[in-house]
Amino acid sequence: MQVPLLDLKPQYRALKSEIDAAIERVCDAQAFILGPGVRELEAAVAAYSGCSHGIGMSSGTDALLAALMALDIGEGDAVITSPYTFFATAGTIARAGARSLFVDIDPATFNLAPAAVERLLREDCERRDGRVVHRATGTVVRALMPVHLYGQMADMTPLMALAREFGLRVIEDAAQAIGAADGEKRRACSIGDIGCLSFFPTKNLGAFGDAGMCVTNDAALAAKLAMVRVHGMEPKYYHQLVGGNFRLDELQAVVLSIKLKHLDAWTLGRQENACFYYEAFERAGLKGTVTLPAALPGVRHIYNQFVVRFPQRDALKKFLGECGVGSEIYYPVPLHQQQCFAPLGYQTGDFPESERAAAETLALPIFPELSRGQLQYVVDCIAHFYAHHG
Ligand SMILES: *Cc1c(COP(=O)(O)O)cnc(C)c1O
Numbered sequence: 001m002q003v004p005l006l007d008l009k010p011q012y013r014a015l016k017s018e019i020d021a022a023i024e025r026v027c028d029a030q031a032f033i034l035g036p037g038v039r040e041l042e043a044a045v046a047a048y049s050g051c052s053h054g055i056g057m058s059s060g061t062d063a064l065l066a067a068l069m070a071l072d073i074g075e076g077d078a079v080i081t082s083p084y085t086f087f088a089t090a091g092t093i094a095r096a097g098a099r100s101l102f103v104d105i106d107p108a109t110f111n112l113a114p115a116a117v118e119r120l121l122r123e124d125c126e127r128r129d130g131r132v133v134h135r136a137t138g139t140v141v142r143a144l145m146p147v148h149l150y151g152q153m154a155d156m157t158p159l160m161a162l163a164r165e166f167g168l169r170v171i172e173d174a175a176q177a178i179g180a181a182d183g184e185k186r187r188a189c190s191i192g193d194i195g196c197l198s199f200f201p202t203k204n205l206g207a208f209g210d211a212g213m214c215v216t217n218d219a220a221l222a223a224k225l226a227m228v229r230v231h232g233m234e235p236k237y238y239h240q241l242v243g244g245n246f247r248l249d250e251l252q253a254v255v256l257s258i259k260l261k262h263l264d265a266w267t268l269g270r271q272e273n274a275c276f277y278y279e280a281f282e283r284a285g286l287k288g289t290v291t292l293p294a295a296l297p298g299v300r301h302i303y304n305q306f307v308v309r310f311p312q313r314d315a316l317k318k319f320l321g322e323c324g325v326g327s328e329i330y331y332p333v334p335l336h337q338q339q340c341f342a343p344l345g346y347q348t349g350d351f352p353e354s355e356r357a358a359a360e361t362l363a364l365p366i367f368p369e370l371s372r373g374q375l376q377y378v379v380d381c382i383a384h385f386y387a388h389h390g
Contacts, residue, residue, distance in 0.1 A: 003365050003374045005326030006202055010369040011266075015258060022254040037253040042213065044260055045197065048179060050190030051215035053222035055229060056248030060175040060198020060212040061088040064145075066246050067171045067194040067214055068096040070224040071143060078139035080120065080168075082112045083334040083346075084354035085147040089173050090335045099139050100344065102336050104351040108294045110149045110307070110361075113353075114158035117144065121166050132166050143169040148177030148188050150330075150363075151204070151270075151304035152295060156182055156191045169193045175212075178205050179267060181300035189215045194225070199256055204270070204304050205263050211252040269368025270303040273375060277306060277364070280379040289386055291360075305330060306366035313362050316385050323381040328363045 012019070026037065034056075042054030057063040073079060074097040081089055083102040090100040103120055106113040125132050125141055132141040144163050146154035154172075163170045170192030174180070177188040178197050189195020197203075199211035214225050227234045232241035274295075281290055291309035295301040307330065310316050320327050334354040336346035348355065364378055 001374065001377045002324040003326060003378055005328055005365050006367050008201060018258050019255055022258055023251060026251050026254055032250050034247060035250040037250045037257065038248050041253040041257045044257060045213055046215045049195060049215045050187035051195065052217050053215065053219065055214045055222060055225040056253060057212040057214055057229060057246045058248060059210040060196060060200060061092060062246040063196035063212040063214045064088060064092040064173060065095055066225055066228045067196055068092060069228050069243065070221055071169050073098050073142050076140060077142040078134050078137065079143045079145050080117055080141065081145040082147050083336040083351050084110060084357055085149060087335065089145060089147055099137060101134060102346065102351060104353045105357065107353045109152055110357055111154040112146045114155050117159060118162055121162060141168060143171055145171045145173055147173040148180055150307050151177050151180055151302035152299060153177060153180050153182045153188050160191060171196060176203060176304040177302060179263060180302045183296065183298040193218060194221060204266065204302055205256060205259055207252040208255050209252060211248050211256065266368045267302050270366055273366050273370055274303050274306055276372060276375050280376055284379050284383040286383060286386065303366050305363040307361050307363045309360040310362055312389060313360050315389065317362055319385045320381055325378050325381055326365055330363050332358055334358050
């Protein structure tokens, strides 16, 4: 049996005639840039995310960069974020000219630990002329960028309370969390100042290439984001600020609008697969060996990834590969240990939970079209591994 980590072909097969017709309409119209399809998707994704404005962007990375630019975060500024995330989170902070201040994660959820954020703000920072200055680097702490990793929201209530107390802006990196909700039923992106979404093909709502979006409830920020997206231009050929070309393609937008209508059903499929795994690992007697992802009570976890912790992770990954089961390590190197961030001066051991997660975690297949037989096979292979190597 083969169980790929992700197979997008069944999803396309199911929607092929509708999607192909929509692509053909864009081709017939030859209107590829910021057309009606982009506006339609922006309205639909904003509403889906509990926001009043959507600004389509060329990728999730560009959405993060545009959000930082729209908040005037740059040279001399710092942004608090997680070292256990995809590179773009801190990569865009660096590209904006600012410094990442990393804070460790909660080992149960893999998301930013609010108590660690609070410690950084209270112990390592001080107020000077109404600004919050990080003492060791002299940077002004301007924003908090929580990541809703793997499809579950970061603990936003204490994070927002800290942001308010210290006057920080909040950018939600919701690239993996479209439609996720916390225990108060608040959707990802609807709580901070700007939410950033990615429509990279492996995300729960995936385009046919790169695409992303910023969503917000702040009309002035929405207008600024729309300007940043087109070289700071408003009106045409008059540039109020230096932006970029961060536009979302019309072709991607029409594909995404069709897929968005199915997103809730796909999410349900992922949640059902997660439930199956919980029961199957229990039946296999692996509950003590394998740490399954902790979905907090009352939250809407959208399972962009189903990430478990294993002893002997690397040997197991190799064995699963030999069994025809796809898996992936998200992420093998925390950002504070990345070569390009060496100038930030962090050391191994600075964020032990992030480092431990990088050494122990493995993502298993969870996409909605998987059969029960395939899911059971994944569990059987893992049980076999521990029976012989455990
Ligand atoms: C995918 C992802 C991004 C970047 O999105 P792209 O569309 O690939 O540029 C940013 N942050 C996180 C957490 C992601 O998973």
